[in-house]
Amino acid sequence: MGQQPIRFTDGAAYERGMGAWSQLVGEVFLDWLAPQPGLRWIDVGCGNGAFTELIVQRRAPLETHGIDPSEAQIAFARTRPGARNAAFGIGDAMALPFDAGQFDVAVMALVLFFVPEPAKGVAEMTRVVAPKGMIAAYVWDVFGEGIPTSPIQAELLEFGIQPTHPPSADASRMEVLQSLWADAGLQAVETRIITVHRSFPNFDAFWHATTSIPTIGPDILAMAPPDAEKLAARLRTRLPADATGRITYSARAHAIKGRMPD
Secondary structure, three states, rough: OOOOOOOOHHHHHHHHHHHHHHHHHHHHHHHHHHOOOOOOEEEEEEOOOOHHHHHHHHHHOOOOEEEEHHHHHHHHHHOHHOOOOOEEEEEEEOOOOOOOOOEEEEEEEEEEEOOHHHHHHHHHHHHEOOOOEEEEEEOOOOOOOOOOOOOHHHHHHHHOOOOOOOOOOOHHHHHHHHHHHOOOEEEEEEEEEEEEEEEEEOHHHHHHHOOOOOOOHHHHHHHOOHHHHHHHHHHHHHOOOOOOOOHHHHHEEEEEEEOOOO
């Protein structure tokens, strides 16, 4: 099966499938960045605003801008009560519509491996951040089976369905992230691994969330009903429920941060 373009066109579906995972990692990520309040932030590739909302709620920014190429995702982001103080707009990570040095912090949350040319994305973040400002990102550990869809992808292989990786998946490798930050001239570069756990009240909730993820949902929904039933049975074995029916499993992300020169 050839890989199809990954399109994020449904903010509510993304919230069910990946938005919750993003916020779990995002909380740890923000604590690790430890930025002071009152800063000017840009969230590049903000999607439906899941991480942008965390910035507004947890870091008391002076201003926050979220940029994403998907009109549907931006429309959903604008409905978030917790992000009402953020400004959302359509934009390209490789050509940000902002002046040089306009922000104190630029972040990408689960985005860099979707940017066609990751080095250009990092270069744009450095362009719009002021001296001494911070450039940071986190991405799923795709090749270390850290992405939330890894358990499902492993089972889909049994049906001849190959994983759909982000187009710039190599940018998820820690050594590639370090090279990108070094090549951009960033200083005081640090990395860390972030592991989070998510619980679903029952298998149906897990299944509903999983089929909402654009990188995997279309493959599942296209399966013949008997195969879909077999897949569900295999996943019940791989991800057993506890005594209350709850399903819990983990995902892992690679995070990086660095500072602009003086």
